[in-house]
Amino acid sequence: MTVRTPFSRRALLAGAAGALAVPAIRPAFAQGSGPIKVGVLHSLSGTMAISETALRDTVLMMVEDQNRKGGILGRKLEAVVVDPASNWPLFAEKARELLQVHKVDVTFGCWTSVSRKSVLPVFEELNGLLFYPVQYEGEEQSKNVFYTGAAPNQQAIPAVEYLMSEDGGGAKRIVLLGTDYVYPRTTNRILRAFLNKKGIADADIMEEYTPFGHSDWQGIVSRVKQFADQGKKTAIVSTINGDANVPFYRELGNQGIKAEDIPCVAFSVGEEELAGIDTKPLVGHLAAWNYFMSVESPVNTEFKKMWGSYIKNDKRVTNDPMEATYTGFKMWAQAVAQAKTTAVDAVRTAMYGQKVDAPSGYTEQMWENHHLSKPVMIGEIQADGQFSIVYKTPQAIKAENWSPYIPENASRAKAG
Amino acid sequence: MSRLLRLLPLLLLLAGPLRAQEGFETAAAGLSGGFAAQVEAVDRLGALGDPRALPILRALSEGRLQKTPEGVLVIGGQDALTGAPAATASLETVRINNRVRGALRGAFGRLELASFSVAERISAAGGLFRARSPDNIAMLEDALGRESDAAARTAMEQALAASRLAAPEAAVKRQGILLLGGTGSPEARSLLLEARAANPDLAAEIDAAVSAIDGRLQLRRAAETAFQGLSLGSVLLLAALGLAVTFGVMGIINMAHGEMVMLGAYTTVVVQGLLRGTPLAPWALPLSVPAAFLVAAAVGVALERTLIRHLYGRPLETLLMTFGVGMILQQAVRLIFGAQNQEVTSPAWMQGIVTLPGGVEVTQNRLWIILFALLVLAVTVAAIRFTRFGLEMRAVVQNRRIASTMGIRTGRVDAMTFAFGSGIAGMAGVALSQIDNVSPNLGTGYIIDSFMVVVFGGVGSLAGTMIGAFTLGLVNKMLEPWAGAVLAKIAVLVGIMLFIQRRPKGLFALKGRAAEQ
């Protein structure tokens, strides 16, 4: 295990080892020959493999596709895949390895917030570039990360507005169910502030958290039923994560909670999660995303075709984080082409204002707050495991990564 | 023909003015509009009571209704209203949302109240209960007069009560309140509370009715909590039973036990896949049980013969080794089947709710799993008590040398015992596939709980395993409402740790000389 490789300039500058360094005279795009390296930092084993392997496949598909088109700047792309194994410190180690040993030009990776938080200092120290494709709690903005998933205002708030609208059933009582980690906690804090502002009292809000991978939902679902029996239209807002969703939805179906009575809108349940469930009892429950596989747009048709022929399994679906990966990749490729280099600082500048026609059917733009403008869509679960889109915003919405509903952000200058 | 006769009184009752025909067509046209227009159309169709609406509304609710760009409704290539062949090009499925679905439920209620099928009449009454419109009172009273089925009568009475509650006249409302108070259902409670705000003059009556319901609900909720505890206990029992054999009887710490459970769940997926489209498809789940037993047992035999037999008497080494085996099995499944969740469909008889006497509602699948767990326990006990294999197994456990001198092939018995324990784990996997994710990580979630159950119940005692599992399940569920799911679980874990140090051999300890070894 002695990978002795020549030192890159940026790592050298970053490290204090630079004190002894030879003057750094090599231009920024010195590694301008050879393939462009694309790091893939998604868990292939452990608890998160279930969600993240599809993103690894998406990046590999995009790399293959780009190479078929002749690469970028006349250089081929080469993917470097590592397995951080759902182990957060290992994420940091692998990030360092990608940047220092493999010297990747860009990295696509992470799913959970904690994995992103774990690698963030590494990317900042070594001035790397990370594309993060999953919806998250916001309250962050790093110059080394481009966030291509939704911020809370691009998902949670429109979804709750919909639930309270006439079309959504006019909910007056809200159950906030979540897995006990930072994304649900933050999202629910924002939602509570929002609901209070809309005139829903704290007594009409039930908030409950469960551990990761929670599998016995009997008690909670029956408590939700009790909460709903108070004579006001009740709806569930679920930020339940990953594995826990299948047993949750099974319990929901089995306890006979119909979407017409108590609709449940989820922020972490997409086509991929539904693939493990018989959705017939769940028809009508909702999800809020920025993309559904059922979107009808030429780009989406193309995207689905590309995925189908890459993965060679007609049962595999596309979902929102995959779309965010696709969009992020396209944007990065455009930015590199525009900057005519893969150097991080130049690419970063080129990223701002970059536009891509996304599979969502909208033109999404990268803003200087490192977040995309995205449309918000509400879908109802169908018997075939797909979503029927019952609502979408007329245009893409700009991200508010610093939520105005968190009082501590009030003092923050309304940064663009 | 008789159906028509049956519908006749209803038709007479509902038959509106002569313009009904025209009203039907204009109302139906609204179905191709936006969600709001759809709701209105569905309501009108329900109010009209024209039986022709039924197939159209069914098609709408099941996603079979299509429309042409001009808004002509089409079902299966035919014009929905006229039945004439329709254009097949550029058809678009008519989409609905929850509001439309709610309206449909009310419309179905009106249209199906006179149906032949008892189930449909009950569901119709349920729809009317939720629709709670005073318009339905007359219809319900009439239907009730003809109804002979007890369950359907109850449902209709409830629906009638709810409809009366919505009536403008206070006297009718009072009737409704009394009736609702007598049902004891949480839905009725919800309706009453909703009505309370709108009818301050009836507050006293409503409060009385609500508290009557609350009294009955309290008992029901206690019963339901107990059921949840039993259900969790049955899951723990299933997961732990195989371990009770391999660990309790053989002293092997099988950290790959969870993976055996996982293999059982994947066997279910494979069996379902193989049988899909064959006449046997509805039997896929029962057939998975022996299949899962065999698969897990076969892996168990292979494991025992190649690896574990070298480590007898060194339980801690088996722990480390089987941890490695678990890693390999998990990754193998991940590479073969993919990391994603696999879909397992539940047969119809395992879905939904059963109402037990006293109005206690329990979920079907959990009920089946409790029964299944007890069945597996019975089979295990029977296999150990009453079969030749069980006899040999007990002999080998008690005294290996003497057993071997008596002609028992101890190696074979070891292999079979381990296979047996693994097979039980596989069967547990079939049950767990019904309530949990079928993913490569399935087993990891159960391994520690299983060990805790076995140790708590007393190693080597199946009765202890059973009582241990149900005790832990019940305690956990009783703590959960006020401590939350996580704290309840932590409390149970700490409780077990303290218990073990008071009684190191568990609930049902083997005593005397044999336990000293």
Next chain:
Amino acid sequence: MSGSSLYLDGVSVVFDGFRALNNLSLIIEPGELRAIIGPNGAGKTTMMDIVTGKTRPTTGVVRFGEHDLTRMDEAAIANLGIGRKFQKPTVFDALTVFENLELALKAPRDPWSCLRWVLGAQSRRRIEGVMEEIGLAERARDRAAILSHGQRQWLEIGMLLMQEPQLLLVDEPVAGMTDQETEHTAALLRRIAGQRSVVVVEHDLEFVRALGEKVTVLCEGTVLSEGSIDHVQNDPRVIEVYLGR
């Protein structure tokens, strides 16, 4: 060393309804060598467990001098000066003969003292002396694991000697020994007694005869007969339950 006497009075032990000891009373005087015989299941080993604190009596009095043994744990009882040799020789296989004896040497037993322990010249001489006595001087640097069965028995007796006990409980010391080894062991035990009390549990009547001291016969958890070997061999009750049939 004036010595204390071991005093058991009305001791009963019940396991799951089975009476392993039934109202057993016994006195061992300082310096006495006592043989205890009895058929299988007579409660010999349980009696030793009671004395050494491994098992608690259900009822009855167990005293050593003025100490109430029922309230003390094994280590405390051992430190009181009661040593025990198991039926199956148990020595520390991974340690050498010398190290085994060093562990048994009378010295502070708490972890901190063990950490700071330095083997003095006097202690070394004592260990060497015992090694001579048990005939293992040649094998000081050998691991206990490679000793023969008899040598392990002696090593264990040697470890007891290092403890300088006032009372020694020896469970079937000659099981599986050759005749020569048996003789050697009897001589060893006789030599030990006198300075301290020794209780020997044995099946081998020849060996008991060779010890030539007072014999107690246990049966079904209680004392059946007591006296010289000739006395008990002629006791009809003993003949019935043990020798005869």
Next chain:
Amino acid sequence: MSATTTLAPPPRLQSALVLRGLLLAGLAILALLPLLNRLPVDSVLHVSDFIVAVTGKWICYGVLALAIDLAWGYAGILSLGHGAFFALGGYAMGMHLMRLIGPRGVYGNPVLPDFMVFLGYAELPWTWWGFSSFPFALLMALLVPGLLAGVVGYLAFRSRITGVYLSIITQAMTYALMLAFFRNDMGFGGNNGFTDFKELLGMPLNSGGTRAMLFYAALAVLGLSLLLCRHITQSKLGRVLVAVRDAESRLRFLGYNTTHVKLSVFVLSAMLAGLAGALYVPLVGIINPGEFSPGNSIEAVIWVAVGGRGTLVGALLGAFSVNALKTWLTSFAPDLWLFVLGGLFVAVTLFLPRGLVGLMSRGPGR
């Protein structure tokens, strides 16, 4: 009963010399790494930052392995909860590092860490008092694991819970702690744990110089732990530990209070593990409840088994080799590494009961 496995005697003399040489050479190479890192990039001997960072992590794992070996390899106490002690030590240090962020956090709150701000804490919970002081945090990194080990150990050893039962109880302990620390209401950052540390003892954490310092600190701790463990195992206490492992009840009848012996070594081992965790956190920059997961503890035990339990060199060898293999394989064969690692664990328990060290010194024995 179960602890008395048929372990062959540890190799002595000639093989011991080889091992000691190996150990010293290994430590020397480790000590050189940060220096080699400062060589010009073009130099053949240059070592990348990544190697230094990763090795620093392994050194912490090495200390953890020593702690486990002391309890398991010598005293026969197989704890499957040492990851918990490691994590508690890490949390203590993490809390200190969080306090040092001060107003540099996202919300600029001088007292409360970011996660407390957005969870709406009004003031610092009492559990956090004192952690702004480095000596206090370091003390807690030792005391908290030690205290936990003391309580759990006292309860278990007093009731003569040994072997498999002890392993299962310690596993339940770490599992319960994991669940507890995942709870955001505990006030320890929930699932995210602590990240985004800025400085330690006035030095910025993201500088190579600080990393080199931390590396040497870890190495020094490793060296001192090694000396401490060596001192213990070579004293009479070491022989008492081996005696506890092989025939505990015999030792009790010799007058040793084995409960005290086991408790002391268990507590000491837990404190060492806590110290390892405290070193680990500033090196990897994150601590979260995942460290409590039972799998982590088992893996750490397996390092020791792979290297060779009952020898201190073996513990270190195992920790370094397994982790090096893991680091390499998760990049080289991301889909297959679990097969290799799992296969290694199986092979070692089956064919190398004395671990890699046993392989090197095929002395007499079995």
